[in-house]
Amino acid sequence: MHLVKATARPQDARIGWPAPDAAPVIFRRIVRMDALDSTSKEFRDAMTSTPPADRAMLDAILPVLERIAAALERSAPAAKPALDLNSADAFLWGSDRRLIPVPKVNRVEIDLLTGIDRARDILVDNTTRFAKGLPANNALLWGARGMGKSSLVKAAHARINAERAEGELPMKLVEIHREDIETLPDLMATLRGDAHRWIVFCDDLSFDGDDTSYKSLKTALDGGIEGRPDNVLFYATSNRRHLLARDMVENERSTAINPGEAVEEKVSLSDRFGLWLGFHKCSQDEYLAMIRAYVERHGLKADPDTVRAEALEWATTRGSRSGRTAFQFIQDLAGRLGQRLD
Secondary structure, three states: OOOOOOOOOHHHHHHOOOOOOOHHHHHHHHHHHHOOOOOOHHHHHHHHHOOHHHHHHHHHHHHHHHHHHHHHHHHOOOOOOOOOHHHOOEEEEOOOOOEEEOOOOOOOOHHHOOOOHHHHHHHHHHHHHHHOOOOOOOEEEEEOOOOOHHHHHHHHHHHHHHOOOOOOOOOEEEEEOHHHHHHHHHHHHHHOOOOOOEEEEEOOOOEOOOOOOHHHHHHHHHOOOOOOOOOEEEEEEEOOOOOEOHHHHHHHHHHOOOHHHHHHHHHOOHHHOOEEEEEOOOOHHHHHHHHHHHHHHHOOOOOHHHHHHHHHHHHHHHOOOOHHHHHHHHHHHHHHHOOOOO
């Protein structure tokens, strides 16, 4: 290995940079002086004891260093303020891996979720046991669109918090978006050990194509060597019972050495959920019961026979009967009546 000795260049002298041999001494002096208060006696003594030649070099170097320091401060990310977990009962897990408080959750009252009585009772019971520190299962709510899967999760959380005993900590709800599911292990680690009990909720969960983020979900649900945090439960909604697209299973089957094992790995994802709650399209009677419940809850003043006929026509033009369709009709009806929805 060859050692090259630095030599002074003419341009260094023109801009006031020190010669290479002198640079270490100058920089040591800069570091020592930077630690001093510019108004202190030590700083004044240091400046007085600095030889004139070194002082000229310092005068040339310091402005450059100050500009570098200012540029670094501008480019550095702002410090994140400490999160107050008491600021809200619901949060979003951001793509930057931090919890974002949600002061007002978009939810409906659990009593308005009609036609899903069995699923409602099972999920509320499971969530109540979890809130009390008793064993409970992760839950997968799957089935028809618009039948209240995500609404039930949020409504159950609100109901249990409203009925908690005085002095009990509120249960927290945090939603993680489907595209951020790879960060689920980080979220679990963040919540581990917190005094509150947490429901982690992912809406419309499914996996397609070459998506491998389902492995992060399996790891988080199993908990790895540490196990799932005792204070965390995972609820997900999906239109699919098995979460994974058929073509993903077929691709794994065709390329695997043991096709049976490949399919088993894919299908086993749903097995991580102890509760499977199915939601199916509602009948006409159930749809009309939803309409009546909304009309009564919001005090809409309209002729019942007219409301019934319009509600059926609304569902027919949209090709579906569901809780979502019912609420959309109620929004239209309230608007035409000039009434607000609470």
